[in-house]
Amino acid sequence: MTSASQKIIVAVTGGIAAYKSASIVSRLAQAGHDVCVVMSPAAEQFVGAAALTALSGKPVVTDLFDPRFPLGAHIELARAYDTLCVAPATAHFLSAAANGHSNDLISTLYLCFTGNVWVAPAMNCEMWEHAAVQRNVSQLESDGVKMIGPEEGWLSCRVKGLGRMAEPDSIVAAIT
Numbered sequence: 001m002t003s004a005s006q007k008i009i010v011a012v013t014g015g016i017a018a019y020k021s022a023s024i025v026s027r028l029a030q031a032g033h034d035v036c037v038v039m040s041p042a043a044e045q046f047v048g049a050a051a052l053t054a055l056s057g058k059p060v061v062t063d064l065f066d067p068r069f070p071l072g073a074h075i076e077l078a079r080a081y082d083t084l085c086v087a088p089a090t091a092h093f094l095s096a097a098a099n100g101h102s103n104d105l106i107s108t109l110y111l112c113f114t115g116n117v118w119v120a121p122a123m124n125c126e127m128w129e130h131a132a133v134q135r136n137v138s139q140l141e142s143d144g145v146k147m148i149g150p151e152e153g154w155l156s157c158r159v160k161g162l163g164r165m166a167e168p169d170s171i172v173a174a175i176t
């Protein structure tokens, strides 16, 4: 373990790199961190909640109106955890967060969160280079969000380019 045990939320949004979030969660759990996973509906298309539940050792949260959190999952989770890591972060998440939207669990949690926020974007290279995405990234950086990647490399759309999510080891090293 490289640092004292931390309380970390891994927020998984709906990009193909969501399958790598399982490695991030596993590495964090093995290092002794208290990990809670939240997922968007789109993320559940790419990786099963059961895998992330088993790896984190606690139920994944997918619903803003989850009855286990009477004050609202966004409020209770923001109060209980110190670090928020959105990996992978979609273009949709970057836009929602940069513009202060709060129409789903992860964007609402982001607005409530007062601890450290790390974001690992992942998307097709044309999406990443789009002026709107770059504008949202700049806004988030000036709001204090720390970006991890993306990197250049093989993309699932069958080209090499900039937009590949940083490797799980790099993300874990950055946030712990």
Ligand SMILES: Cc1cc2nc3c(=O)[nH]c(=O)nc-3n(C[C@H](O)[C@H](O)[C@H](O)COP(=O)(O)O)c2cc1C
Pocket (backbone or CB within 6 Å): 012, 013, 014, 015, 016, 017, 040, 041, 042, 043, 089, 090, 091, 092, 093, 122, 123, 124, 127
């Ligand atoms: C096969 C497939 C792969 C996708 N990969 C990405 C991706 O890597 N990055 C991204 O920003 N969006 C990607 N999308 C689009 C998102 O899933 C879509 O914008 C979704 O609304 C994101 O919702 P979320 O941010 O709430 O998870 C992909 C969609 C499909 C069908």
